[in-house]
Amino acid sequence: MIQQGIAGIFMKHIPPALLVEGIRDAMKGKVLFDQDLLRRALEAPGAAPSGSRHTGLTTRERLALSLVFEGLTNKEIADRIQISESAVKSCLQHLFTKTGVRTRSQLVRVALEKYRDEL
DSSP states (O other): OOOTTTTTEOOTTTOHHHHHHHHHHTTTTTTEEEEHHHHHHHHHHHSTTOOOOOOOOOHHHHHHHHHHTTTTOHHHHHHHHOHHHHHHHHHHHHHHHHHHHHHEEEEEHHHHHHHHGGG
């Protein structure tokens, strides 16, 4: 996207004042990216040098993901792997971030495409 001329990416959780400031900076020719987002983009498959790999999944993430594939709810996943429901939510949030998705169905699709060899 940078090669196509994008001036920046702002995450939806940033304060409105920073968004306004960012738009003004972009109009002045500055390129603005969230540092964490930029780091993840540089680690993404296709952006990294050949031979390097995307960020792998942890054991807990692989286990939670396999239970999402089974269609279990967060509570059912928590019961099955003996962790709290909030720990399941946190694990799923990490998976959403790693895969760049926002929903469970998107997570399943992307996980099958990118992480099939780890499941």
